[in-house]
Amino acid sequence: MADPGKMEEGLAHEEGAPDQERKDKRDGKVEKEEDGAADRIGNDKEERVATTHVEQQNLEEQPLVKQKTKRIATLDAFRGLTVVLMILVDDAGGAYPRIDHSPWNGCTLADFVMPFFLFIVGVAIALALKKVPKIKDAIKKISLRTLKLLFWGVLLQGGYSHAPADLAYGVDMKQIRWCGILQRIALVYFIVALIETLTRKRRPTVLEPGHLSIFTAYRWQWIGGFVAFVIYMITTYSLYVPHWSFVVDNDDEATRYTVKCGMRGHLGPACNAVGYVDREVWGINHLYSSPVWQRLKACTLSSPGSGPFRENAPSWCRAPFEPEGLLSSILAILSGTMGIHYGHVLIHFKGHFERLKQWVSMALGLLIVAIILHFTDAIPINKQLYSFSYVCFTAAAAGIVFSAFYVLIDVWGFRTPFLFLEWIGMNAMLVYVLGAQGILAAFVNGWYYESSNNTLVYWIQKHVFINVWHSERLGTLLYVIFAEIAFYGVLSGILHKLGIYWKL
Template sequence: MAEIKAQASPHVHEHPLVMPEADVSGDKPRKPKRVASLDIFRGLTVALMVLVDDAGGEWPMIGHAPWNGCNLADFVMPFFLFIVGMAIPLALKRIPDRFEAIKKVILRTLKLLFWGLLLQGGYSHDLDKLSYGVDMKMIRWCGILQRIALAYLVVALVEIFTKSPQFNDEISSSFSIFRKYCWHWLFGASVVTVYLAILYGIHVPDWQFAVQDKDKPNYGKVFRVTCGTRGNLDPPCNAVGYIDREVLGINHMYQHPAWKRSKDCNVNSPYEGVMRNDAPAWCYAPFEPEGVLSSISAILSTIIGVHCGHVLLHFENHSTRLKHWVLMGLSLLILGIILHFTNAIPLNKQLYTLSYVCVTAGAAAMVFSAFYVLAY
């Protein structure tokens, strides 16, 4: 999480729950109510980000998992995406004009992209030496804010173009809300289908790279990685890394991936330390944890958050809301755990696998439900 230490919480939208209403005296409109539990959840996620960023090196059990698995730090990104998703329907409810809503969504997306490139693209690349500027040959194009921007843009546009004029129609049951927003779930199913088809279907050829870190003894040395496989989820030969190398360029990827702390690479694993003398070539390679294909999968976390926002809008009874969130959260957790422990699809933040989406989104729904109980 060190690459995001300087960035703030992604306030993609304000999220008042209701429209401003006129005061009984007719003087001023009352301010819209805010969802206190969502504000608390956002604050907790920011605090969690700071904690794992500062303490993850000392306590690797809370830092990012080197590859398969899910540690405390691995919940930060999907929690942010879930929060962004919940805020979308609450905010867009106040903007009935479609063109105005699209304009606001695009403007906020551009702001997120700008700050993402500024903070994570390498402008302040050596704070200790007060060195600034961007090397366009090495700039990192992807990052956390860029991923949030993509997920927000795509899901917000789906919300805008599929929202019916009868938005406030009464919903009689938990199942009818799925029917009302069936296009969201069809889109989510399409995202999963595309992601899995590429992840398991694309052929990954052999590849090579040169070490670009000037502080490393192997600087400039060229390594070759042998793959020639399909459907592999190991670090060197997965489709996620292959697409990023082809689309972004290997020099524009994250140079310090978590896999360098794995047992295959590091003598002090899971702590940061010295590379093993017999470390395979891929241990020295960059890898983009917020890359192209994994960001497509991450859209699903935001769709699940949007659904929870719809529940908040359409159901007035607190117990009905909680029942829906808790049941959905438990179902996602159980599905993700089954996928992981049956070795069908392992939990992996770097690849943003389906099991990882299920576990982290389920946990987000459960944590938000707990704060909702405390707030209401």
């Protein structure tokens, strides 16, 4: 059977009879040595033809690239950076609202977390699925991983867990939240990975020369992303949004508020199609009850931080909104598509310069598109709506950061300073569950003295950080960095030494 590596480079030749035997056949030098020799020769020929046919079938079932490559440390480091950013903005965002999610238009540090997750999921899909030769096995793997993400998403963000502050647990099924971070990752992973698997046989064996050949070779992935883009854009700008109402429970009384809309193509908080789709599909009681738009100046005097509502605040300030909703998750598929493109470049281009040229040029192009769309007010950058300019801007940022990590870690070999990010990236799911979702902190808080506020976690945060630095903001930031992020870095390092990994 031909060497797969040579085959991919266009250097392999079809195998048949040995060279000398083919030469003997051409020269007429194959002689009969005994009776029945002709039959044996005929049988041998049939066996060789059958063997060649089987080998050709096996080659057709091979992935586009089948070769051993060393592990790219940048992948784990980038994944670890994303988890670290999530912990930082979740636990220190209250003290520093500027790094918390943008209340509406614009982009802050927290707004990079979700698209960074989807980007690295896309990169990982390209590398992982090429190692699964059978389509049936790949689909099974994709389905099981999707179900696992959905299960953990609903369990951790559906309202069942009240960690880390509240030691109670349980959720009213009338109020359960169906959407969330892991649910969005599951959807994007399922669609992008399924396209990657089902189009395997439609790709050329060898890339044609040219800068755009990588795009044409994986045209079906980009067609999938384009379909998601079309569905999002048509729905966002053409769907009619009627008036809608909601109920807010205040102690023993319930107040009903009405939001007047009756329009199409609105990109503000009140009457956008993204929120309307979620209200119709999931029901308004199953949406996120504390959206970040509550920190807008129109809603509170404490903007950009959280605070009491203005007396004349619009009614929609109190309404629920799902930041990981259905329509916005459809466009999020495009973030995964851009990530898988970077993975394809990593597979096909072996030179550092060629990889970086592909990555950086695409990132700069996306950045230019995002800036033009945002500053002309055509499509503002908006995480809550997951706008197209937001997809382009965050994908560009992810591409630039990924390229920088690649140069520092895999090209120049500065791996030691980023080891803790690698370790966290190798156990991203574990750190997400224990840290970002506060499960470990809730467990520690369960061992309290006299009062549930008198726990080791609160004592360390107050006496070791806040009181020492005489600043709640600075103390909170240092606590997050040293008592949370550093702790999970050490824990992940220990698990790495033990060979234990639990990724997203």
